[in-house]
Amino acid sequence: MNRILLRGGRVIDPSAEHDEIADVLIEGERIAAVGRGLRADGAEVIEADGFWVTPGLIDLHCHLREPGQEYKEDIGSGGRAAAAGGFTAVACMANTHPVNDDPATTDFIIDRATHDSPARVYPVAAATKGLEGVVMTEMVALVEAGAAAFSDDGKTIMDGGVMRHVLEYSRLVDAVVITHAEDQTLVGGGVINEGAVSTRLGLRGNPPIAEVVHVARDLILAEFTGGQLHVAHVSTKGAVDLIRQAKDRGVNVTAEVAPHHLVLTDEATAEYNTNMKVSPPLRSEEDRDACRRGLVEGVIDAIATDHAPHAQHEKELEFSAAPPGMIGFETALAVVLDLVRSGELSPLELIRRLSTHPARILRRAGGSLAVGAPADVSVIDPARSWIYDVAKSYSKSRNSPWDGATLTGRAVATLVNGRLVYDVERGILI
Amino acid sequence: MIGRDLLGIERLERAEIERILDTAEHMREIGTREVKKVPTLRGRTIVNLFFESSTRTRASFEIAGKRLSADVINFSPSTSSLKKAESILDTARTLDAMDPDAVVVRHAEAGVPQRIADVLAAPVINAGDGAHEHPTQALLDLLTVRQEKGCIDGLTVTIVGDILHSRVARSNIYAFRKLGAEVRIAAPPPMIPCAIEALGVKAYTSLREALEGADVVMALRIQNERLAGAYFPSTREYSATFGIDRAKLRFAKDDAIVMHPGPVNRGVELAHDLADHRPGVILDQVRNGVAIRMAVLYLFAGRQPAEAAR
Numbered sequence: 244m245n246r247i248l249l250r251g252g253r254v255i256d257p258s259a260e261h262d263e264i265a266d267v268l269i270e271g272e273r274i275a276a277v278g279r280g281l282r283a284d285g286a287e288v289i290e291a292d293g294f295w296v297t298p299g300l301i302d303l304h305c306h307l308r309e310p311g312q313e314y315k316e317d318i319g320s321g322g323r324a325a326a327a328g329g330f331t332a333v334a335c336m337a338n339t340h341p342v343n344d345d346p347a348t349t350d351f352i353i354d355r356a357t358h359d360s361p362a363r364v365y366p367v368a369a370a371t372k373g374l375e376g377v378v379m380t381e382m383v384a385l386v387e388a389g390a391a392a393f394s395d396d397g398k399t400i401m402d403g404g405v406m407r408h409v410l411e412y413s414r415l416v417d418a419v420v421i422t423h424a425e426d427q428t429l430v431g432g433g434v435i436n437e438g439a440v441s442t443r444l445g446l447r448g449n450p451p452i453a454e455v456v457h458v459a460r461d462l463i464l465a466e467f468t469g470g471q472l473h474v475a476h477v478s479t480k481g482a483v484d485l486i487r488q489a490k491d492r493g494v495n496v497t498a499e500v501a502p503h504h505l506v507l508t509d510e511a512t513a514e515y516n517t518n519m520k521v522s523p524p525l526r527s528e529e530d531r532d533a534c535r536r537g538l539v540e541g542v543i544d545a546i547a548t549d550h551a552p553h554a555q556h557e558k559e560l561e562f563s564a565a566p567p568g569m570i571g572f573e574t575a576l577a578v579v580l581d582l583v584r585s586g587e588l589s590p591l592e593l594i595r596r597l598s599t600h601p602a603r604i605l606r607r608a609g610g611s612l613a614v615g616a617p618a619d620v621s622v623i624d625p626a627r628s629w630i631y632d633v634a635k636s637y638s639k640s641r642n643s644p645w646d647g648a649t650l651t652g653r654a655v656a657t658l659v660n661g662r663l664v665y666d667v668e669r670g671i672l673i
Numbered sequence: 674m675i676g677r678d679l680l681g682i683e684r685l686e687r688a689e690i691e692r693i694l695d696t697a698e699h700m701r702e703i704g705t706r707e708v709k710k711v712p713t714l715r716g717r718t719i720v721n722l723f724f725e726s727s728t729r730t731r732a733s734f735e736i737a738g739k740r741l742s743a744d745v746i747n748f749s750p751s752t753s754s755l756k757k758a759e760s761i762l763d764t765a766r767t768l769d770a771m772d773p774d775a776v777v778v779r780h781a782e783a784g785v786p787q788r789i790a791d792v793l794a795a796p797v798i799n800a801g802d803g804a805h806e807h808p809t810q811a812l813l814d815l816l817t818v819r820q821e822k823g824c825i826d827g828l829t830v831t832i833v834g835d836i837l838h839s840r841v842a843r844s845n846i847y848a849f850r851k852l853g854a855e856v857r858i859a860a861p862p863p864m865i866p867c868a869i870e871a872l873g874v875k876a877y878t879s880l881r882e883a884l885e886g887a888d889v890v891m892a893l894r895i896q897n898e899r900l901a902g903a904y905f906p907s908t909r910e911y912s913a914t915f916g917i918d919r920a921k922l923r924f925a926k927d928d929a930i931v932m933h934p935g936p937v938n939r940g941v942e943l944a945h946d947l948a949d950h951r952p953g954v955i956l957d958q959v960r961n962g963v964a965i966r967m968a969v970l971y972l973f974a975g976r977q978p979a980e981a982a983r
Contacts, residue, residue, distance in 0.1 A: 445806070446784070515783070563782055
């Protein structure tokens with residue numbers, strides 16, 4: 244049996260409120276023991292002195308582009324990029340071609356992931372057929388096929404009656420409905436945040452209220468239906484405030500924020516750099532700070548990359564024609580460690596939002612280093628300084644805002660199901 | 674002193690603006706000669722890269738280039754890159770390989786001239802990009818006002834109309850502010866951009882208040898087909914509330930002049946007679962447009978390569 248001893252690391256397990264120096268022993272596919280002075284007894288030893296040993300990071304929100312847009316990414320390349328970023332599992336959105344709105348497509352994605360991806364892949368199925376916001380998908384069959392959640396991400400379910408029924412029906416399957424909350428009539432074709440920057444640049448603004456109004460609607464629907472709502476990529480102070488109020492009332496809602504919305508503002512778009520174009524857009528400082536505060540206070544439960552690969556020739560179009568999105572698997576950890584360095588989050592609370600909470604929201608195992616849990620583990624060097632060279636990314640795409648940036652903090656080893664799949668010196672190992 | 678590209682007024686210093694205006698004063702004289710041509714840019718190739726159709730601005734740049742003896746090539750990719758499946762940067766790289774001495778870019782989308790400048794060796798002159806900037810328009814407006822009023826410092830300039838979608842408004846806000854004027858804007862609220870005060874202007878929804886004491890009144894073009902019903906109820910209501918006519922002009926200073934970047938929707942944003950007669954100065958603006966573009970081509974395309982290098 245495969246045996247690995249992670250020796251002498253700072254073991255951070257939010258599920259057990261555990262944060263101390265210890266060894267972690269893995270036997271086969273499971274965590275076998277956690278404690279001091281564990282004996283190797285022939286196990287492969289990974290020295291973790293000075294590193295964090297955490298439950299594997301889980302990304303609630305990404306785009307793997309397969310099937311249909313393999314020139315941007317596929318399940319293998321995306322999975323490798325994820326593992327290199329410390330992620331042991333990722334949830335991929337349904338806006339593929341064809342859309343993941345039937346059990347056969349879900350089955351295909353899972354099959355591909357089994358063969359091609361070092362990280363686990365949890366397909367998020369469409370909430371409506373073809374992401375058209377009209378006809379509900381077969382949620383029961385999709386969950387049986389392995390769908391982990393439902394979302395029309397990339398599009399908004401504008402019809403309130405449809406969203407009501409989706410939330411009601413989702414109670415049959417114990418899966419969250421993830422909302423891409425932007426009232427498209429208020430977005431009005433806006434391509435960057437509406438504010439002083441959009442006015443200066445002469446680009447059409449997407450107002451923060453487009454998100455706030457739609458989050459308000461979905462929270463009311465969640466409260467009314469009892470469905471389990473998850474708000475994707477929160478980007479505005481108004482949305483954070485509404486989610487806080489809803490949680491105080493006991494509404495069944497969770498929320499995520501993307502790394503870029505925690506550190507960048509619309510000023511980053513000032514040179515018309517289409518790699519800074521993302522949906523929802525980078526916002527003002529006030530919104531960014533509110534997202535950070537919301538994450539710290541637990542209003543926002545999780546960090547999700549919204550890894551969204553696009554080819555270079557697509558990003559070379561006019562700003563409004565360039566597709567929104569940025570890749571993020573390999574940079575997310577370093578970017579969000581900023582909140583630990585600033586003192587806003589303890590390492591334990593950061594890992595809770597990167598692993599334990601995402602597992603719970605997806606109703607999947609993980610997020611824990613308890614004995615008997617699946618051996619999905621990230622080993623993180625929080626102090627390592629490195630330069631991100633996107634040309635060397637495992638992703639097929641290059642649309643990163645952090646190309647050439649010096650980052651601090653990096654995954655140095657990733658273990659999935661008891662196997663070492665990534666090592667910072669040797670790269671992806673499977 | 675002058676940068677490699679002319680992408681917008683926002684980045685120009687006052688002294689640079691004044692140098693362009695002074696140069697244009699000389700250029701205007703060339704247009705009054707019997708032989709309207711000087712050899713200044715002989716052997717230089719200027720490409721007018723117009724992604725967005727434009728008769729007036731393109732003709733103005735073409736005449737300016739020809740009066741300076743440059744070889745002027747008009748290149749008009751008719752559709753957006755999305756439709757023809759070639760990115761704007763590919764178009765720019767293709768052009769770059771033909772070694773032009775300057776490229777004049779017009780595009781319906783903000784930011785395209787800057788992104789083309791990022792990959793092009795030659796200087797790029799922005800001839801209007803979306804709702805961003807139209808620097809030569811602002812320069813010709815400055816020149817016109819300077820001729821009329823002697824200087825810009827201390828004047829009050831009121832810009833009326835669709836500020837939200839207007840590159841002319843943005844460039845003129847920067848231009849007149851940098852030369853010491855007070856700039857006001859007036860429009861129906863949906864056409865006043867978010868946080869416009871950050872550009873140093875005061876926004877009015879009352880035209881009367883905005884015109885109080887104005888030396889210069891600039892009416893902007895209303896794109897009827899696109900805007901009526903969405904940003905204001907009808908052209909009739911717009912004309913009644915924000916259209917500039919002699920009655921409303923009485924709120925401005927007695928010697929106020931009226932400007933318009935053209936083409937004019939007569940009877941909508943500007944009354945018929947003001948389009949043709951004083952205090953309207955619309956054709957003076959057009960005349961100055963050629964002089965300004967000659968000055969700009971001379972200053973940006975006329976340098977030795979080493980001088981123009983980044």
